Amino acid sequence: MMMLDERANLKNYEEALQTMDWQNVERQFTWSKTGNVNIVYEAIDRHVVEGRGDRVALHYTDGSREESYTFTEMMQLSSRFANGLRSLGVQKGDRVFLFMPRSPELYIALIGILRMGAIAGPLFEAFMEEAVKDRLEDSGATVVVTTAALVSRIRSRELPQLQHVILADAVEKNEANQILYRELMTTSDAYTIEWVDREDGMILNYTSGSTGKPKGVLHVHDAMIHQKLAGQWVYDLQEGDIYWCTADPGWITGTSGGVLSPWLNGVTVVVRGGRFDANEWYATLEKYGVTVWFSAPTAFRLLMAKGERQPLQTYNLSKLRHVLSAGEPLNPEVIRWGMETLQVRIHDNWWMTETGSSICANFRCNPLRPGSMGKPLPGITLAIVDDEGNELPPNRLGNLAIKPKWPAMVRAIWNQPQKYEKYFLNGWFVTGDSAYKDADGYFWFEARVDDVINTSGERVGPFEVESKLVEHPAVAEAGVIGVPDPLRGEVIKAFISLRAGYEESDALKEEIKQFVKTRLAAHAAPRLIEVRQTLPKTNSGKIMRRVLKAWELGLPTGDLSTMEE
Ligand code: ATP
Ligand code: MG
Numbered sequence: 101m102m103m104l105d106e107r108a109n110l111k112n113y114e115e116a117l118q119t120m121d122w123q124n125v126e127r128q129f130t131w132s133k134t135g136n137v138n139i140v141y142e143a144i145d146r147h148v149v150e151g152r153g154d155r156v157a158l159h160y161t162d163g164s165r166e167e168s169y170t171f172t173e174m175m176q177l178s179s180r181f182a183n184g185l186r187s188l189g190v191q192k193g194d195r196v197f198l199f200m201p202r203s204p205e206l207y208i209a210l211i212g213i214l215r216m217g218a219i220a221g222p223l224f225e226a227f228m229e230e231a232v233k234d235r236l237e238d239s240g241a242t243v244v245v246t247t248a249a250l251v252s253r254i255r256s257r258e259l260p261q262l263q264h265v266i267l268a269d270a271v272e273k274n275e276a277n278q279i280l281y282r283e284l285m286t287t288s289d290a291y292t293i294e295w296v297d298r299e300d301g302m303i304l305n306y307t308s309g310s311t312g313k314p315k316g317v318l319h320v321h322d323a324m325i326h327q328k329l330a331g332q333w334v335y336d337l338q339e340g341d342i343y344w345c346t347a348d349p350g351w352i353t354g355t356s357g358g359v360l361s362p363w364l365n366g367v368t369v370v371v372r373g374g375r376f377d378a379n380e381w382y383a384t385l386e387k388y389g390v391t392v393w394f395s396a397p398t399a400f401r402l403l404m405a406k407g408e409r410q411p412l413q414t415y416n417l418s419k420l421r422h423v424l425s426a427g428e429p430l431n432p433e434v435i436r437w438g439m440e441t442l443q444v445r446i447h448d449n450w451w452m453t454e455t456g457s458s459i460c461a462n463f464r465c466n467p468l469r470p471g472s473m474g475k476p477l478p479g480i481t482l483a484i485v486d487d488e489g490n491e492l493p494p495n496r497l498g499n500l501a502i503k504p505k506w507p508a509m510v511r512a513i514w515n516q517p518q519k520y521e522k523y524f525l526n527g528w529f530v531t532g533d534s535a536y537k538d539a540d541g542y543f544w545f546e547a548r549v550d551d552v553i554n555t556s557g558e559r560v561g562p563f564e565v566e567s568k569l570v571e572h573p574a575v576a577e578a579g580v581i582g583v584p585d586p587l588r589g590e591v592i593k594a595f596i597s598l599r600a601g602y603e604e605s606d607a608l609k610e611e612i613k614q615f616v617k618t619r620l621a622a623h624a625a626p627r628l629i630e631v632r633q634t635l636p637k638t639n640s641g642k643i644m645r646r647v648l649k650a651w652e653l654g655l656p657t658g659d660l661s662t663m664e665e
Pocket of ligand 2: 311452
């Protein structure tokens with residue numbers, strides 16, 4: 101009955117480095133014996149076959165709906181959806197997009213799409229017409245699943261490839277190309293699965309657009325090998341865990357880390373619909389007895405700024421065992437807050453859409469260094485290289501780079517082979533992030549290469565300054581950029597939002613400047629501070645420094661499709 105045994109978790113990092121072999125992970129999959137490959141079989145069906153079908157796969161809650169689905173139910177419902185897609189003429193390799201808020205239907209459809217060998221394209225619900233059109237057009241999607249509230253944002257007439265629009269929640273249709281989910285689900289209830297090649301397309305993820313126009317990142321079924329191991333070693337999943345990852349499936353974290361890693365390990369997933377709300381979030385942790393919780397720095401900072409001061413007095417979070425963060429650098433202040441307020445260590449881990457799963461992490465079995473993104477997942481070769489692709493020694497800043505290929509690595513940038521080639525340099529996959537490795541092998545994120553500030557000949561990473569700024573009691577969030585300056589090359593400008601109870605004043609700004617000056621460094625202190633109600637952020641919660649910079653310099657802001665309203 102058990103899926104995970106004691107050996108699954110990482111106990112000794114150094115030992116794992118010596119013994120790690122991806123082929124041992126491959127042996128955990130049924131296809132290593134049967135030759136029949138599909139991630140859905142490993143994530144859902146095998147649990148039914150092996151006697152775990154009654155276990156809850158998904159607890160869904162959003163205030164108005166509250167439902168739970170077992171692995172058996174997920175298998176049956178996603179089979180129905182797959183049969184429905186087939187009846188529409190969808191074939192292996194076709195792109196089927198999901199443009200809808202989180203709901204059980206979203207996950208049933210996602211699994212149904214993969215089950216029949218099609219490629220799923222999850223899109224965040226906040227996208228407006230232009231952004232939806234760009235992505236559907238670029239991918240050549242033939243079907244999109246959406247809701248009654250969002251369907252008007254899909255310009256079907258301008259998308260000749262798009263044949264069908266499935267309405268997940270509607271009871272009537274208004275256009276000839278529309279299909280009701282509830283009708284589609286009556287096509288056939290027969291069990292079905294399409295066997296695929298390990299290198300066949302699985303999910304097409306568009307990136308967050310922090311640095312420019314989002315790219316279509318193609319992942320293949322082989323990614324399951326990496327995703328399963330990340331579940332065991334990075335998320336520390338154990339038998340009986342209740343796992344909640346707050347990321348939306350529109351982003352890689354929400355699919356790969358949100359459902360695939362846990363389901364591949366037979367672990368129950370919690371999904372909460374709706375927007376961020378500090379008290380609702382604590383209540384969700386308590387209600388389901390969440391044991392492993394994965395969120396992002398922006399959410400932790402919001403909890404810090406807005407939430408209960410002493411949540412443990414109001415909510416019973418005693419089940420919480422392991423907490424993770426990814427997507428942006430995790431400020432040491434947030435880790436301290438976690439230890440004091442929630443009595444948990446928040447473990448930062450680093451990855452990007454292109455890596456398909458976690459690459460570098462603060463592992464539970466290793467000492468945690470606040471501000472560091474930890475050490476590479478055993479099996480991954482991570483290094484710092486110069487602009488020619490030569491490896492640099494410890495403590496030198498350079499390009500964070502990964503040795504290809506790892507199982508979850510991006511296999512193509514959709515429609516843009518030239519862009520794909522650009523990632524590779526002298527045998528390395530270059531990430532676009534700048535970092536260094538300390539003498540003990542911990543990696544420290546500095547900045548995205550494009551965001552590094554050069555002031556009076558000194559190199560300053562915005563993250564370090566932002567982290568110091570949020571330590572000041574008045575500062576809720578901070579975004580830091582370099583502004584051209586004839587004398588210094590660049591000077592540092594900070595955009596900040598204030599915590600409740602603080603008023604903007606020259607005295608406060610001066611105090612904040614001094615705070616950074618005395619606690620970080622004079623050259624790294626912002627010369628300019630601008631207070632704003634909110635900072636421009638992507639829907640996935642990342643501060644968009646390129647937008648701050650464009651505003652500041654009066655330049656075009658570029659693609660804003662992923663910017664939060
Ligand atoms: P785009 O590629 O479209 O500009 P994006 O890079 O923000 O957008 P993602 O793939 O979602 O899109 O994000 C990956 C990036 O997020 C990384 O390159 C890195 O800059 C940042 N990131 C992710 N996790 C961490 C982390 N733990 N610490 C620091 N930075 C992180
Ligand atoms: Mg990127």
